[in-house]
Amino acid sequence: MKTLWLENNKIDVRDVPQPQKPKEALVKIRKAGICSTDLELVKGYYPYTGILGHEFVGEVVKADDASWIGQRVVGEINAVCGGCEQCLNERPTHCEHRTVLGIVNRDGVFAEFTQLPIANLHRVPASVPDGMAVFTEPLAAALEIQEQISIKPGNRVLLVGAGRLGQLIAQTLALTGCDLRVVARHPRQQDLLTARGIRLINEADVQKWRWDVVVEATGSPSGFALARRAIRPRGTLVLKSTYKGEMSVDFSSIVVDEINIIGSRCGPFEPALRLMEERRVDPTVLIDAEYPLAEVIKAFERAAQPGALKVVVNL
Numbered sequence: 165m166k167t168l169w170l171e172n173n174k175i176d177v178r179d180v181p182q183p184q185k186p187k188e189a190l191v192k193i194r195k196a197g198i199c200s201t202d203l204e205l206v207k208g209y210y211p212y213t214g215i216l217g218h219e220f221v222g223e224v225v226k227a228d229d230a231s232w233i234g235q236r237v238v239g240e241i242n243a244v245c246g247g248c249e250q251c252l253n254e255r256p257t258h259c260e261h262r263t264v265l266g267i268v269n270r271d272g273v274f275a276e277f278t279q280l281p282i283a284n285l286h287r288v289p290a291s292v293p294d295g296m297a298v299f300t301e302p303l304a305a306a307l308e309i310q311e312q313i314s315i316k317p318g319n320r321v322l323l324v325g326a327g328r329l330g331q332l333i334a335q336t337l338a339l340t341g342c343d344l345r346v347v348a349r350h351p352r353q354q355d356l357l358t359a360r361g362i363r364l365i366n367e368a369d370v371q372k373w374r375w376d377v378v379v380e381a382t383g384s385p386s387g388f389a390l391a392r393r394a395i396r397p398r399g400t401l402v403l404k405s406t407y408k409g410e411m412s413v414d415f416s417s418i419v420v421d422e423i424n425i426i427g428s429r430c431g432p433f434e435p436a437l438r439l440m441e442e443r444r445v446d447p448t449v450l451i452d453a454e455y456p457l458a459e460v461i462k463a464f465e466r467a468a469q470p471g472a473l474k475v476v477v478n479l
Contacts, residue, residue, distance in 0.1 A: 167271075168215060168477075169214065169215060175461060177457070177461065182276075183277060183279040189224050189227040189228075189285060190226035191278050192223045194222050194223060195294050195298040195479070196476070197217075197220070197299065197474055197475070199218070199329070200383060201406075202218075202464075209406070217273035218264070218265040218266040219301045220273035221236065227282060229282055236287070238297055238437070239284045240280075240286070241264050241266070241430065242264055242265075242284075243264075243265070243270060243281055248260040248261055274460055276479060286433045286437060295448050295451065296448055298476060299436075300433055300437060300440075301433075304433050305428075306329065306335075307431045307436055308428050308430060309379060309402055309404075312402070312426055316342065317342060320377070321337060321342045322345050322346075322365070323381065324347045324387050324390050325380065325404075326347070326348030326353040326356075327353065328450065328474055330348075330404075331357070331450055334346050334357055334362050335362075336445065338362050339445075347364075347365055359449075376396060377400045378399065380403050380405055383406070385411050387405065388403075388413075392413075392414075392418075395421075396421075400424040400426060401423055401425050401426070402426050402428050447474075451474050451476055456477070456479075457477055457478070
């Protein structure tokens with residue numbers, strides 16, 4: 165089968181055998197999305213060799229449970245053991261033996277087929293088209309913020325960063341009724357937000373020590389620095405970014421200001437699917453371009469351009 169293969173920080177299209185893991189469902193990929201993590205893996209953020217990709221919608225073509233065959237599905241990216249301390253204490257996304265789709269010891273979805281345990285799969289509602297469903301994983305990651313902290317109407321919330329994930333975070337935070345402002349640098353990002361009635365704020369206008377909750381989603385140390393300046397004493401700083409290498413942080417000021425820092429990544433799939441089914445969010449406005457798998461290298465080049473939003477690969 166055709167795949168996008170990453171090795172030694174280089175990607176190429178190559179043929180590999182169809183996956184044949186026992187006790188896992190075989191899924192024919194229909195669409196796969198390129199995210200910032202994929203781009204960072206190519207740059208060497210984390211040592212990985214194999215098939216890239218973890219955002220997808222597909223169709224089950226083989227499974228031990230025949231009721232899944234023919235079902236249109238999306239899939240959670242962490243395949244877990246179920247028996248380690250983290251799994252037994254209801255922290256499965258931190259499984260000590262987990263593999264992660266297209267990221268850690270598990271081939272991903274820029275391929276004709278992939279495999280996942282049935283426990284990872286979620287059926288896609290009939291009214292949710294493929295172009296929406298491919299956003300389930302990042303939309304779930306956006307919703308994880310509200311799983312971790314309570315955001316109430318009237319809370320002053322600042323989102324720093326309005327790229328692929330930031331746009332979804334903005335759409336989901338706006339549903340809470342909070343007093344939301346977003347720092348967005350690129351005109352297209354700004355236009356998408358204002359079209360939904362989401363208010364912008366210039367970086368220079370972000371007041372120090374004002375915001376109850378600050379979400380950092382830029383992926384850059386400068387974004388973290390802005391977020392840190394903005395958060396009020398005893399406020400909550402939510403980190404959605406991963407940073408390559410080390411970053412200098414003044415932890416003394418964090419102690420003095422009694423800042424709550426929360427790391428946030430994977431999130432709940434079923435609420436994400438419901439939001440799309442109810443049309444309360446519209447991730448499809450983020451699609452900048454679509455490419456066939458044969459042109460996946462061009463797709464990655466497009467996705468890496470400054471200000472690019474979602475690039476989708478069709479299979």
